[in-house]
Each structure stands twice: as C-alpha cells, then as structure tokens.
Amino acid sequence: MPERCAVCEVAYEPEPGFYWGAMFVSYAFSVACFALGGVATYYLFNDPAVWVYVLMVTGFVLVTAPITLRYSRAIMLYLFGFIPYDPKYNDGRPLDSGPQPSPRKSPLKAVA
Secondary structure, three states, X not given: XXXXXXXXXXXXXXXXXXXXXXXXXXXXXXXXHHHHHHHHHHHHHOOOXXXXXXXXXXXXXXXXXXXXXXXXXXXXXXXXXXXXXXOOOOOOOOHHXXXXXXXXXXXXXXXX
C-alpha cells in the first residue's frame, strides 16, 4: 500500500500503529468467514465428516484472507481516519488524471 494518495497527497497512515485496530476488524471478518464456510459445508455436503469441515473452512478462509485484510484496513481508515473530503478538489477532471497544475493567467490583456 502506498504511503500517500497519488492524487491528493493525503497520508494513508494518520499515526504510527494506526492499523493495529484493523486486526480486530479482520478478526470479525474471519469469524464470519468461518461461520459462513461451516454453514455452507453443512448444507452443500449434507453434514460431512469433520475433516471435510476443516478442509473447506480453512480453504475458504485462506482464499478470502487477502480481501478481508484490505477491507479491514479500508474500514478502519473510513471510520477513524478523519481524512477531510473536498468535493470540489477534482474540478470536473477525471479521477485518474492525477494532480494538474493550476491554470495560469496570461500576462497579455485581452483585446476587445
């Protein structure tokens, strides 16, 4: 993850250790994945043996781990980051165009 936004230069980590709280959010996501994987295994395989539960739930949690880690950081940043939002920052430019220099006024006066 980059340290700063490429468009507005805001720091993604407001203070050192800010994302330690994201571990708790990630833990909640993992518990939800365990529960969802267990219930899905129960209904899809008609109450299989314990080793099937272990394999299916572990596989499901490992596959969803990168997603849950990123979303937990994003949720932590949205809830507690307090990044100011300026809706007029973009000035109508496409979001991926990056920072643009401000338009300069011409030193020549317009002839009317």
